[in-house]
Amino acid sequence: MAEFMLIEKIIQELQAIPEDKLTEIYDLIHYFRLGLNPEKSATVTDNEAEPRRPGLLTGELSDAFFEPLPEEELQRWE
Template identity: 45%
Template sequence: MQRSVLREKVIEEIGQIPERKLSEVYTVLHFFRLGIETAKRQPQDIMRFAGCWQDMPDQEFQEFLHEIQERRQHAFSGRIARETIIS
């Protein structure tokens, strides 16, 4: 089905919806469109960081890993054991 034909069919269907329900349809369409835009943008945002540690000297990278481990231990140290167990 051609794009313009499908768009026309969607518009026709919207035209059949009672006025009092249009706000609900708008909300669905609006969030659907935002989701599509976010999905398009997300891989590009993630890929900006691909390989960013590639040129880091080994010593600096090891210090970085150690710092991450310490921060995680500190962040989870106040939790009760049952909060961190995956069942």
């Protein structure tokens, strides 16, 4: 019963947080939870990843690339 009350208190606190801060709270909770299970959090961090190098592909974009997509294609993305 006490666990349920604690969850309710956490939810109440979350509801009082300004919307522009919710991403920070989510990240905190998410990474805290991942830390509870180290096997699932074994991912490459930003510091470990090799830097990306833009511009490796060659080629040019035609004017057609910048034309609006057909309505049928736009509907597929909705």
